[in-house]
């Protein structure tokens with residue numbers, strides 16, 4: 731029948747959409763990724779079949795094809811199938827490929843957008859991705875591709891854009907990211923914030939500058955925010971818009 735590509739948001743179940751919650755409570759089959767928070771899996775109806783297709787680093791390269799097969803198979807035996815993905819299904823979630831594969835197999839597809847970690851991560855640390863006087867736009871890129879060896883992203887252009895740069899999947903590539911942006915002309919004192927496990931009990935924010943970024947150890951999953959807004963914590967009780975001192979570490983905060 732229909733496969734619903736559903737965004738689970740960044741982690742906190744309160745950040746699910748109403749439609750996502752309704753579908754989780756009604757689904758016959760839920761096929762989920764590794765990054766979906768256990769508190770969200772707890773919302774699935776007890777009778778539903780739950781399939782974990784989370785790819786592990788170094789896992790088989792045909793994993794995506796096997797996920798397509800699992801989804802097509804589920805759609806043949808169940809009325810309501812939920813394909814649950816962290817954040818938004820169409821932001822680095824391979825949701826587009828899955829939608830195409832399902833349509834090719836003659837399966838109906840519906841999409842339920844989710845709150846992407848690209849915005850919720852910074853927000854959880856008090857960082858607005860745009861702000862008058864700081865950034866009039868933001869750009870979201872993957873850090874998965876090696877910025878030094880890779881050919882797909884123009885890091886020189888990104889260094890010159892002047893908008894907030896948000897990097898997903900970049901926790902293990904901070905040295906290369908910093909190297910490419912500095913080589914592209916971005917100022918060494920540009921603030922950088924890394925928000926790990928945003929909106930979960932493990933949330934942690936690290937603050938530094940571009941030139942010091944390579945000395946930080948960042949635990950995945952993490953969102954990197956690069957630009958002047960990364961020096962702000964607009965929810966800090968000490969004062970709205972206060973510039974955070976460089977190279978500080980903020981432990982999980984209540985907001």
Ligand SMILES: C[S@@+](CC[C@H](N)C(=O)[O-])C[C@H]1O[C@@H](n2cnc3c(N)ncnc32)[C@H](O)[C@@H]1O
Pocket residue numbers: 740741765815816817818819820821822823845846847848851897898899900925926927928929930950951952953
């Ligand atoms: C495969 S991408 C999926 C992104 C997802 N579709 C989204 O919209 O948030 C996985 C990356 O998202 C980021 N991410 C997802 N959840 C996160 C969280 N709770 N805190 C920090 N980063 C997160 C990390 O950069 C992680 O490596």
